[in-house]
Amino acid sequence: MTPLRSIIACSILVLQPVAGHAASGDWASTDHVAIRLLAAQPAPGAPLQAAIEIVLDPGWKTYWRTPGDAGIPPRFDFSGSRNAGGASVAFPAPERSDDGFSVSNVYHDRVVLPVSFADSDPSKPVRLELTANLGICADVCVPIDLAATLDVAPGAPDDGAMAAITAAHAALPGPGRAGAFEVTTLRRVGGSDKAPEFEVEVATPDPAATALFVEMPPDWYPAPPEAETASAGPARYRIAVDRKTATTPLDGAVLRLTMTSAGEAATRAFRLGADGTATPLAE
Known part of the structure; x- marks a missing residue:
């Protein structure tokens, strides 16, 4: 066989x-x-x-x-x-x-x-x-x-x-477990409009074993998320994005974050505002 x-x-x-x-x-x-x-x-x-x-x-x-x-x-x-x-x-x-x-x-x-x-x-x-x-x-x-x-x-x-x-x-990712295993926040933390940087915060019992996947408009090019913490409690990731050739505007763009760890998966989408805020979307 x-x-x-x-x-x-x-x-x-x-x-x-x-x-x-x-x-x-x-x-x-x-x-x-x-x-x-x-x-x-x-x-x-x-x-x-x-x-x-x-x-x-x-x-x-x-x-x-x-x-x-x-x-x-x-x-x-x-x-x-x-x-x-x-x-x-x-x-x-x-x-x-x-x-x-x-x-x-x-x-x-x-x-x-x-x-x-x-x-x-x-x-x-x-x-x-x-x-x-x-x-x-x-x-x-x-x-x-x-x-x-x-x-x-x-x-x-x-x-x-x-x-x-x-x-x-x-097996599909859901919202996760509130306060225990979920994507909690997304915020813009710097960079220019052509090269913005974002920070994602997640709740996870094991930050070192947690992977984060990023989905953005097709003409945005995010680098792989970089973990900022590796201790227990909220974990933070920084994401640098290349928008040099993008036509999709920042205002109104939808970004989705999916996290995995130990066989679990959770996902959450956010809509960006003109001021750089990110509002969670109802699934």
Whole structure:
């Protein structure tokens, strides 16, 4: 059995049955990566839930929605689907990869991305058609295109798919635990409008084991966050941003911070004001 097929087999075996109706698609694969679609209707008349399952050969990685210094952001196109419009893909928190030249935000081995649809009639069959554009890397990076399909009849049983989708939703970053594990504040602390600097404060029991991931407008280029403290209590990070070629204004820009530690993940978005203040946004 090849390494990739071994990972695929394990991804199926670890799932525990739960009640519900769902379906699993066939694997679509190329060298070092495979994807498939999962879909579920948790209860009669409930909205359609779906997921994209990605498995990679050992030593290979693919990228988060915000790749970091280097990498290819994933693109997922469901426009060919029937009775499944308005697809929105969610992402669990990534890992940080530093190769000595660049710092990237990645996934290894296996990741399941939940997908929701704004427009789907639960009483009618669904056909999901996905075109995925991914970057995968080991020593070199390779752009790949894969297509996957899945037909879902109302009430089709597949407890394994239901379990995978449920686990994928549970793995998404939430608001965290108030006062114990959360992103608490974001503030601008210096720099020019073309090169502003921000400070982020987080609550975490283990600052040394905590990683912070930054998402900003696409024409802003943040450096990896630098930890300012490593003792117990609130941890602070400083983020320098290159806006020399940016057209997205500071006023009104939305910045998202995601933190991870010991298997936990929390996220919070902020909107910048004209005076440099940052207001938390309701999720």
